[in-house]
Amino acid sequence: MKLATGTTVISNGQLIDGNGGPPVRDGAVVVKDGKITYAGQAKLTPEVPPDARRIDARGGSILPGLVEAHFHPTYFNVAALEDLDIKYPVEYVTLLAAHNAKLALECGYTAARSGGSLFNIDVWLKKAIDSDIAPGPRLASSGREICGVGGLMDWNPDFRKLGMEGLVLLVNGPDEARAAVRKLVKDGVEWVKTYPTGDAAAPDTNDHHTLCMTFEEMHAVVATAHNHGLKVTGHCRATQGIKNALRAGYDAIEHGTFMDDEALELLLKRDVPCVPALQFEYASIVFGPEFGMSQAVIDGHKETLEGGAESARKILKAGGRLGMGGDYGFAWTPHGTYAKELTFFVKHVGLSPMEVLKCATKTGAEIMGRSKEFGTLEAGKLADVLVVDGDVLANIAILEERSKFVAVMQGGEVKAGTCSMP
Numbered sequence: 559m560k561l562a563t564g565t566t567v568i569s570n571g572q573l574i575d576g577n578g579g580p581p582v583r584d585g586a587v588v589v590k591d592g593k594i595t596y597a598g599q600a601k602l603t604p605e606v607p608p609d610a611r612r613i614d615a616r617g618g619s620i621l622p623g624l625v626e627a628h629f630h631p632t633y634f635n636v637a638a639l640e641d642l643d644i645k646y647p648v649e650y651v652t653l654l655a656a657h658n659a660k661l662a663l664e665c666g667y668t669a670a671r672s673g674g675s676l677f678n679i680d681v682w683l684k685k686a687i688d689s690d691i692a693p694g695p696r697l698a699s700s701g702r703e704i705c706g707v708g709g710l711m712d713w714n715p716d717f718r719k720l721g722m723e724g725l726v727l728l729v730n731g732p733d734e735a736r737a738a739v740r741k742l743v744k745d746g747v748e749w750v751k752t753y754p755t756g757d758a759a760a761p762d763t764n765d766h767h768t769l770c771m772t773f774e775e776m777h778a779v780v781a782t783a784h785n786h787g788l789k790v791t792g793h794c795r796a797t798q799g800i801k802n803a804l805r806a807g808y809d810a811i812e813h814g815t816f817m818d819d820e821a822l823e824l825l826l827k828r829d830v831p832c833v834p835a836l837q838f839e840y841a842s843i844v845f846g847p848e849f850g851m852s853q854a855v856i857d858g859h860k861e862t863l864e865g866g867a868e869s870a871r872k873i874l875k876a877g878g879r880l881g882m883g884g885d886y887g888f889a890w891t892p893h894g895t896y897a898k899e900l901t902f903f904v905k906h907v908g909l910s911p912m913e914v915l916k917c918a919t920k921t922g923a924e925i926m927g928r929s930k931e932f933g934t935l936e937a938g939k940l941a942d943v944l945v946v947d948g949d950v951l952a953n954i955a956i957l958e959e960r961s962k963f964v965a966v967m968q969g970g971e972v973k974a975g976t977c978s979m980p
C-alpha cells in the first residue's frame with residue numbers, strides 16, 4: 559500500500575493513542591510521508607512546513623484506525639449458513655468481498671484479521687488492497703475453514719449433496735488435518751481457522767459441544783501450520799474445547815465462551831488473545847425470530863451471551879487480551895455495523911470506552927502480529943488514524959456514525975470522511 563507524501567497536521571481534538579492511558583485533552587498528530595512523526599500535546603507540536611495540510615478534528619477525537627479482529631469479507635449478510643456456499647458463484651462473492659472491504663475502511667477500520675474465507679478470496683483481496691487496486695483494511699488473510707466431518711460446519715446431511723467446498727475443508731483424523739493445512743499453505747493464507755467446538759446456532763451441535771475436532775486433529779493442524787509460519791485460531795465455545803485449543807498451541811481463541819479457571823490460566827500462561835464477538839449473540843436474540851430462529855436456538859444464544867460476557871470480563875480483569883471483532887456478515891449483523899461491537903462492550907459488558915478502544919486498536923494490531931507498524935498513535939508508526947467529530951469516550955456509539963467521521967486515514971492518505979469531500 560502506497561504511503562502519502564507531504565506533511566499533514568491533525569489538531570483540535572482529544573488524542574487517544576491506543577495504549578489505554580488518559581487522553582491528551584488538546585492533542586495533535588503530525589504525519590510526514592505516511593508515517594506519524596509526532597503525537598502529543600498540541601502546544602508542543604514541532605514546526606511544520608507552511609504548505610502542510612491541516613485537518614481540524616472540530617473539538618472531537620483523534621484515535622488510531624480501528625482493527626476488526628474477526629472479519630469475514632466473504633460472508634454476504636446471509637440468513638442461513640448454507641447460503642454462503644450455494645447462493646452465488648465465486649466470481650460474484652469476490653465482488654461482494656471487495657465491496658465489504660471498502661465498507662469496512664469507510665467505517666474507520668484501517669486493518670482487519672479474517673476469521674475465515676469462502677474459496678481463497680481473502681488472499682487475493684489482500685493482494686488487491688496491498689496493491690492499491692481495491693480499498694480496504696490492511697488484511698490478515700485466512701482461507702477455507704477446517705472442521706471435522708459431522709462437526710459444526712458439516713451440518714447438511716449427505717443426501718442434500720451441497721458440497722460446501724467453498725467454505726470448509728472437512729477432515730477425518732490428524733492425517734487429513736495436516737493435508738488441509740498444507741493446502742492452505744499453498745493457497746497463501748496467514749491464519750488457519752478451525753472449528754474445535756459447536757455453537758448454539760447450528761442444528762446438530764450446541765454451545766457445549768466439544769468434539770467438532772479431536773485434540774489429535776487440532777494438534778496436527780497447529781504443528782503443520784507453525785512449521786510453515788502460519789497462525790491458528792478456532793471457534794471455541796465449550797470449556798473443554800477451549801482447553802484443547804490452548805494445549806494444542808493455538809495462537810488465538812475466537813469467542814472463548816465458557817472459560818473456567820483452568821482455561822483462563824492456560825490462556826494467560828501464553829498470553830493468547832481472545833476475540834469474543836458478543837454483539838452477534840445479542841443481535842441473534844433480538845432479531846432471530848424475524849429470521850425463523852427457533853426458541854431453542856435463541857435460548858442457546860442467551861446462554862452464550864452470558865457466558866461470553868462473563869469470560870470476557872474475567873480475561874481482561876486477569877490481565878489477558880481481548881480483540882474487538884464482530885463476525886459480521888449475517889442478515890442480523892450486516893457489514894457496515896462493525897462498531898456496534900464496541901458499543902455493546904461498553905453498554906452491556908461493562909468495559910470502559912478506553913478499555914474497549916485499546917482492545918479495538920492496539921490489541922487488534924498485536925493479534926495481527928503487526929503492532930510495530932500500527933495500532934497506536936506514536937512516532938514511527940504508519941499514519942492509520944481516525945478523526946471523529948465527537949467525544950468517543952463520552953459516547954462510544956458515535957463510532958457507529960460514519961457521518962461523524964472527519965477523516966479515515968490510512969498510511970497518511972485520507973480514504974474517507976467529511977474532510978475529503980469536495
Ligand SMILES: [Zn+2]
Nearest residue numbers: 630673674885
Ligand atoms: Zn466467524
